[in-house]
Amino acid sequence: GESVGLHLPTLSVQEGDNSIINCAYSNSASDYFIWYKQESGKGPQFIIDIRSNMDKRQGQRVTVLLNKTVKHLSLQIAATQPGDSAVYFCAEKDSGNTPLVFGKGTRLSVIA
Amino acid sequence: GAVVSQHPSRVICKSGTSVKIECRSLDFQATTMFWYRQFPKQSLMLMATSNEGSKATYEQGVEKDKFLINHASLTLSTLTVTSAHPEDSSFYICSAGSTGGRAKNIQYFGAGTRLSVL
Numbered sequence: 001g002e003s004v005g006l007h008l009p010t011l012s013v014q015e016g017d018n019s020i021i022n023c024a025y026s027n028s029a030s031d032y033f034i035w036y037k038q039e040s041g042k043g044p045q046f047i048i049d050i051r052s053n054m055d056k057r058q059g060q061r062v063t064v065l066l067n068k069t070v071k072h073l074s075l076q077i078a079a080t081q082p083g084d085s086a087v088y089f090c091a092e093k094d095s096g097n098t099p100l101v102f103g104k105g106t107r108l109s110v111i112a
Numbered sequence: 113g114a115v116v117s118q119h120p121s122r123v124i125c126k127s128g129t130s131v132k133i134e135c136r137s138l139d140f141q142a143t144t145m146f147w148y149r150q151f152p153k154q155s156l157m158l159m160a161t162s163n164e165g166s167k168a169t170y171e172q173g174v175e176k177d178k179f180l181i182n183h184a185s186l187t188l189s190t191l192t193v194t195s196a197h198p199e200d201s202s203f204y205i206c207s208a209g210s211t212g213g214r215a216k217n218i219q220y221f222g223a224g225t226r227l228s229v230l
Contacts, residue, residue, distance in 0.1 A: 043205045043221035102155045
């Protein structure tokens with residue numbers, strides 16, 4: 001099995017480039033997906049969400065894509081900025097007031 | 113987005129003491145609050161779910177007598193780490209969700225509490 005304390009996957013991008021962060025989820029019954037951004041020493045911050053009846057949703061500089069066939073979620077950040085450097089988590093849940101299940105997270109490092 | 117306030121942001125205590133962490137939803141009513149624990153470079157691990165006015169539901173492996181959760185009102189949940197030991201040192205984060213309003217389906221998170229037990 002996976003050992004405790006593995007480093008998070010890291011994505012390094014040049015400032016101004018687009019970033020794509022991927023996430024594979026496990027529960028085919030999940031109805032709702034959220035991307036969170038977590039800066040060091042802080043709580044997760046909501047970025048964008050998408051329901052299972054959609055395959056794409058756009059926000060300001062961010063786009064979330066959902067492929068239910070392969071249970072894959074991605075977050076695209078346009079024109080990445082140094083302030084985007086953080087750990088990004090995908091999270092899934094079913095309908096109702098149930099807790100989110102978080103993915104492992106990806107560290108995004110923006111090179112100025 | 114909705115605002116969740118968590119206090120304190122950092123606490124250092126001696127082994128054997130108890131520590132209380134507060135989580136408040138400031139601009140919406142949180143029928144459900146969640147408590148997570150996060151180790152360095154790892155994802156968030158759900159500890160328990162608390163519903164206003166009822167007992168918390170703990171995840172497997174989480175000691176309910178060690179991590180006491182109270183959700184006495186729609187805007188406040190507390191987590192008390194009783195008789196803390198060094199292995200309880202971690203980053204604790206609360207989140208609040210609601211069945212309606214702006215926070216529906218979304219969990220908004222507090223800023224977290226860094227607990228260090230000496």
